[in-house]
Amino acid sequence: MPSSRDIANDASGARQAGFGFAAAHDLPIPYLERTRRWYQALGYGAPYEWAHYGEVPFQPLCKPLSACRIALVTTAAPFVPGAGDQGPGAPYNARAKFYAVYSGDTASDPDLRIAHVAIDRQHTRADDLAAYFPLAELRRQAVAGRIGSVAPRFHGAPTNRSQRVTIEVDAPEIVERCRADGVDAVLLLPNCPVCHQTVSLVARQLERSGIASLVMGCAKDIVERVGVPRLLFSDFPLGNAAGRPNDHASQAFTLDLALRTLEAAPAARTTVQSPLRWSDDPGWKLDYCNIERLSPDEIRRRRAEFDEGKEQARALRELQAALQRGEDRQAGQSLSSGP
Numbered sequence: 339m340p341s342s343r344d345i346a347n348d349a350s351g352a353r354q355a356g357f358g359f360a361a362a363h364d365l366p367i368p369y370l371e372r373t374r375r376w377y378q379a380l381g382y383g384a385p386y387e388w389a390h391y392g393e394v395p396f397q398p399l400c401k402p403l404s405a406c407r408i409a410l411v412t413t414a415a416p417f418v419p420g421a422g423d424q425g426p427g428a429p430y431n432a433r434a435k436f437y438a439v440y441s442g443d444t445a446s447d448p449d450l451r452i453a454h455v456a457i458d459r460q461h462t463r464a465d466d467l468a469a470y471f472p473l474a475e476l477r478r479q480a481v482a483g484r485i486g487s488v489a490p491r492f493h494g495a496p497t498n499r500s501q502r503v504t505i506e507v508d509a510p511e512i513v514e515r516c517r518a519d520g521v522d523a524v525l526l527l528p529n530c531p532v533c534h535q536t537v538s539l540v541a542r543q544l545e546r547s548g549i550a551s552l553v554m555g556c557a558k559d560i561v562e563r564v565g566v567p568r569l570l571f572s573d574f575p576l577g578n579a580a581g582r583p584n585d586h587a588s589q590a591f592t593l594d595l596a597l598r599t600l601e602a603a604p605a606a607r608t609t610v611q612s613p614l615r616w617s618d619d620p621g622w623k624l625d626y627c628n629i630e631r632l633s634p635d636e637i638r639r640r641r642a643e644f645d646e647g648k649e650q651a652r653a654l655r656e657l658q659a660a661l662q663r664g665e666d667r668q669a670g671q672s673l674s675s676g677p
Contacts, residue, residue, distance in 0.1 A: 364620035366558045366573055369531050372627040379629040379637060389501050389535055391565040394606035395545035399523060401486075403601045406522035408480075409489035411512060411540060412471050413497050413533035414450035416440065426465030428453040430643070437498075439511045441491040444473060448492075455497055455530035457577030461622045466583035470529055472554075475580075475593045484597065489519045495526075495540055497533045504536050509543040516549055523550040523600055527579045531557055538564035552600045554579045554592070562609065569609045570596045574616045576626070581614075588614055 374385040399406060417424055421433040434454040442448045450471055452464050468474055473492065480488050493512050498504045516524060524544050526537035534557040541551040545567050552568040555561050556576050561569050572579060572592060581589030592612060599610045616622065625631065632640070 361620055363624055365623070366571070367623050367626060368559055369534075369557045369627070370559050370563065372629075373531055376627040376629050379632075380640060386499070388560065389539060389564045391542070394565040394567060395542055396567045396606035397545045397548055397550045399550050399601055400548075401522065403485055403523075403597060404483055405486040407487045407489050407520055408476060408485050409516050409519065409521040409524045410444075410471070410473060410476065410492040411495055411524055411526040411537060412450065412492060413455060413495055413528050413530070413536060414452050414471055415454050415494065416442070417449040417451050424451040424453040426463040427459070428464075429459070430454070430456065432646075435497070436494065437496050439496065439508050439515070440494040441515055442494070444477070444488050444490060444492050447474065450494075452529045452577055455533055457529050458575035458622075458626050460625050461575040461616075462577045462583065464577050464583075468586070468589050469578045469580055469583040470527060472525075472527070472580040472589060472593050475589055476525075478590075479593065479597065484594075486522070489516070489521050491515065491519055495533075495536050497530060497536055499532055501535070501539065504539045505543075508536075509540045512540055513543050513547045513549070516544065517547065521549055523552070525596060525600070526551060526553045528553070528555050528557070529577050529579070531560055531576070534560040535564055538566045541566045550600060552596055552603075554596050558609070558611075562607070565607065567606045567608065568599055568603045570599050570612065571609055572612045572614065574614075575622060578616075582616070 370388060378385060415434055415436050418434050422431050423429070424431055424434050431453040434451065447467075450467060452470060457464060464470070473488075476485070476488050479485050493515055495512060496508055498508060524541070526541055528534040528537045534553070534555050537553055537555070538561050541553055542565070544551045550567070552570060553561050553566050554570045554572070556572055556574050556579055558569070558571045570592070572581070574582070581592040591614065595610065595612055599608065629637070
């Protein structure tokens with residue numbers, strides 16, 4: 339039996355002989371391992387415990403896709419005036435985060451940004467909404483009769499590290515809104531690593547409620563660890579789950595492949611990988627959250643930036659909670675005062 343060294347040497351020789359083998363690092367980015375090492379190097383102690391299930395619910399489409407009403411769930415945030423830079427190429431902006439489920443009208447084009455999450459800022463600029471929120475293409479598919487209709491509302495899922503809040507608060511709220519809109523199936527589009535966990539947890543609850551779902555994502559290992567019914571994996575930098583930016587053909591192909599996976603998946607844990615490539619050079623996969631590529635000074639700078647972002651997010655959460663308490667108190671006073 340050949341040794342591991344013999345096998346490695348044989349593979350190396352095959353590449354040198356022109357067999358066309360891909361580079362050794364031309365594989366899906368291991369986000370779970372990268373982020374674990376990243377936050378430990380920044381000094382945050384015990385690694386984050388990602389959600390993980392053994393059993394996965396599965397709801398087949400209850401009718402032909404051409405008769406289905408499809409909704410979108412996104413982790414993108416509505417633009418917040420006065421909250422700092424949220425445009426293309428913006429640095430991470432915790433002030434633009436949102437902490438409660440929101441909904442928007444699908445008849446118009448929303449202004450959604452992803453400056454509030456940890457996308458791959460080194461390799462993408464988030465300058466094309468259609469690369470992470472395929473509403474316009476979904477409307478075209480409805481006009482063409484590929485799907486029955488687009489749901490009247492899309493929904494925003496907060497990027498929440500608290501799995502309890504996602505499972506007990508946000509996911510049930512999204513399910514109820516989808517049921518109120520008569521939705522048959524949902525496409526969920528995450529952006530950052532935690533976003534992928536969030537929408538995976540939402541997808542599981544949608545399936546249990548009788549609504550079919552499909553995650554369109556770029557972090558394969560995180561989604562598959564949680565356990566979802568269907569995943570369309572695009573091997574692209576985070577922030578491009580719906581196709582290459584400013585490339586309509588790529589976006590149309592990606593959505594069509596998502597719809598085909600939605601209707602044809604035979605069982606839970608179906609993963610389909612898009613054949614599209616981000617670049618002929620896979621070197622971009624070596625950069626995201628790769629602590630080995632940072633100097634000690636750069637690590638200290640990243641730690642300071644992260645701490646600042648956490649403080650901004652904490653202050654924003656407290657402000658939003660205070661505003662909500664004020665609204666609840668005002669509503670209670672109105673009810674108690676009577677007509």
